[in-house]
Amino acid sequence: MLRFSLLLLLFFHSASSKLLGWVESPGYPSGYLPHASLNWSRCASKGHTLSIRLIHLDLEDSQDCENDAVKVFSNGNLISVLCGNKEFEELQSTVNPLLVSASGGCLSLSFHSDFSNIQRHIGFRGFYSEQVSCSEDLSGLNEGDISSPSWPGPYAENANCQYTLSVEAHLQLELHFSEAFDVEQSTDGQCIDLLRIETPSGTLGPFCGDTPPLSPFHTHSHHAIIHFTSNGFGTNKGFTFHFQTRAVDCGFPDIPEDGILKVVGSNTQYKDQIQFNCSSKFYTLEGDDTYTCSASGAWVSDGGRTEMPKCNQICGIPAKNPASAGRILGGRNANLGEIPWHLLIKEPSRGGATLINDRWAVTAASFVEKAEESSLVLYGGLTDGRTTNNPHVSNVTVMESERIIIHPGYSRDTGHAERTNFDNDIALIRFSSRVNFGPNLLPICLPEVNRGMVENEQGTVSGWGMTESTVNPKKLVTSRVLKHAQIGVYPLEQCEITPNLETTGKRMVFTNNMFCAGAPGRDSCQKDSGGPFVTPLLSLNGGPYYLTGIVSWGPPCDQRMYKGYYTKVENYVDWIKETINKIETF
Template sequence: MSGSRCLVPERGNSLWRSPHCTSCPGKMWWLLLWGVLQACPTQGSVLLAQRLPQQLTSPGYPEPYLKGQEGTTDIQAPEGFVVRLVFQDFYLEPSQNCEGDSVTISASGMDPCRFCGQQGSSLGSPPGQREFVSSGRSLRLTFHAHSSSEDKATHLHKSFLAFYQAVAVNGSQSTSHASGGAEAVNTPGDHPSKNCCQEPYYQAVPAGTLTCTAQGTWKDRQDGPEIPHCVPVCGRPVTPIAQNQKTLGSSRAKLGNFPWQAFTNIYGRGGGALLGDRWILTAAHTIYPKDGIFLGKNRSVDVFLGHTDIEEMLKLGKYPVRRVVVHPDYRQNESHNFNGDIALLELQHRVSLGPNLLPVCLPDNETLYLSGLLGYVSGFGMEMGWFTTKLKYSGFPVATRKDCEAWLRERQRTEVFSDNMFCVGDKMWKHSVCQGDSGSVYVVWDNHSRRWVATGIVSWGIGCGEGYDFYTKVLNYVDWIKGVMDGKDGPWGS
């Protein structure tokens, strides 16, 4: 239908063209479950990228897509900006050499790159490089689902969910581009002798006189000898929570609110937090529990990351652990002493950071422990007597040591409350931290560095209800943590 054009909304866009679509007017009843209009353009759609991320999905997502669909979307950025595209979900039917269903990314100055489902996998796989940044102002995404004898939905394949946004071009702007394959342009943490770091998830250290060109390569203004390396950016979620005063109960976390959150399943469910791109910070008692019935029973250490739903985490797959390092002060056989309740898990491989997978920062000063300072703890622990499958979080203030000691005495408790711990909450305030949250971290916003910092690790408490919770004081262990991560752990490795 020449001369006609279907409007595509700026947020929550779906690209679609059907070989059976003959006209656009009168077809405005195509409304997705997410309130997204399905358009049927004859010459593709054009979207204007803005600074805030906007959603782009395949037709009907998250429902399985229909065969015989195809569509092209051009994403354009304003003058002085480039387009960043990040895949969050990617499930296409497997095909040999991508001859069947596929997604193609192309832009001026880069070779087109086609992605499809992975052979031998029922759900396919996302692109090895989940983030693409155009070298110019525009980037094109083409989705193709080949026709079959019956125009029916695939059983498990829901195609893709992506986010696009406009990113300013400046001297420190990092860009990455799709090469001929599905692997990332550079491996995070390596020395990128050619390609730049992927901001905002990584930064170049040291930057020196090097700048990033529009082609995504380093250029040295003074021919300096030092090449920077890409290091993870910590404590800066793409989708941060709105910081409010403490509220009753817990809230459901959205994707990207706590991108460092880990889910563990060793002697039961627990939590942890991503440090850098290869380490998980957690509580020692999740690995070596105080309960004597577990003594001598070794369990596999499974770690899951990258989502707020346990079922989705399981689909993404576990991250194999290379090494477990428990602090030497931890005493498993002393049931009332949680001193040294801290451990590190080294992953076998570096993780690829993105909007839903980012590390948290370590504390560097005592002001982050001032009484009354509001912090947040997230986890998959028990809620109202049931284990939740959705990530929840609660806000609690740091309590005074004097109040916590008095509260313990009132209850004639014998647990050790050492200087390596601090407490959170209010004796009149109902808390929601419970079984299954152990190992997760308590984070506070550092106004000075403008980032989220993990000041505590969920360690122990007295029941699930009113009162205080007790946390491992991470600041006291920062030197040990850095020593382990730098490979200077000596006799502490296990």
């Protein structure tokens, strides 16, 4: 009640200089009777508007206010129908702003109640006051000046100004405010008098105090309405600004600088069109391809989109269909383009990594944990490891590492004892520069999160690791050619039977972040570490193929157990994406 009284006093004081009177329902505040009625009408002076400010409304509520109702008219036109109970704040924010006459116009109010009142309602009460009318329609003008009433002197009390600006659709309005800006503001920064700028995309402001809006003020529209209101006291000087137009220019669209997303068209004015495409056949365009410069200054696609399209890499589809898979241990040699995502690392030790996009590869943490971040050299687009000796002649792609990110849950090798746990054996490698895709160098797809490993599911493992000697099959030698083998996922219970360490007899740890796979006579081997296990099985169907596992650990190959352990990539897809996104957007 105290808060209501204070607000009432504030309204009475703010309008006191122009307060003309009160209007209320019959019997207020004791309540109105059935069949009560009231007809009221007043007109504003020339150059002024008349407004009604309701401070209390308590009527019987009914559908479409057909029982008891207050109706307000401006020059005979219905502008509001009210019934029910509305709080003071709601009246002030949503009802009272509508109860204003035209300049020099009239307001009329009618009230009626029917016979059906069961509960006695208090009724309504409000005051009517007169304000300076400073509204003007300036539509069609491309240039001009707008100021607060009485500028450069103090602006009028109880002003309610509205200036309408509208120009041709190919133009945009600019407002150039004078530094002399003085609109009443409270000590806590709240606007007492205020300036608002309304455009089709929303209302900007309120603005007040002694700091003008940023000049030039770009409305990004060919249509704007300037609202200015003041209360019943104060000696502030107000504002002035010059409005003018400029041609709509959407500017060149903001796209990545990697050269993959291409724009056809250079004109950026209103109604000009541009088209997007991807510069490489190894990417596909996501989104619309044709955009038009709109009146708002934004590029809008034929489908109504304002966000720019992007080029997504095509993953997991080799340019050349793989032949049927053989074995790594004496297995089938890969042809160029069959396994284009497999990268060779030769130093500080021999192993592999898998290309997942044009800046990143995935490998085993155990393989790179002792490497320096910028020390790795990776080779792609090859099958014969000897071609790395002269990569420019053999068209081998050379990638240098810029950063190595090992999974935070991986426990590094301390060297104090033989390792028994390779949990979270995964790492990311960021290249120092982007690579260009080609038929022999393409990324693999990441699997779905929690896809689930299926017992006996067939996949392909590849690598330049140890294989049987062609001279002596019992002897293992490093393969100079990329080999690939078809192996299957073993049952969980078989994976849980892990090998013992030779020196300590301790059993290796198996976790849910791993799976094991192999086949009689086929397995990954030493120096295959970090390489890919891919599903579905490489075949003539052409993919897409997914990086399901990473070669992690296993028993020595010379024991011919044919059971290797792999990092289960599906458990790390979120970590991979979040890590890459964090670094690329830093």
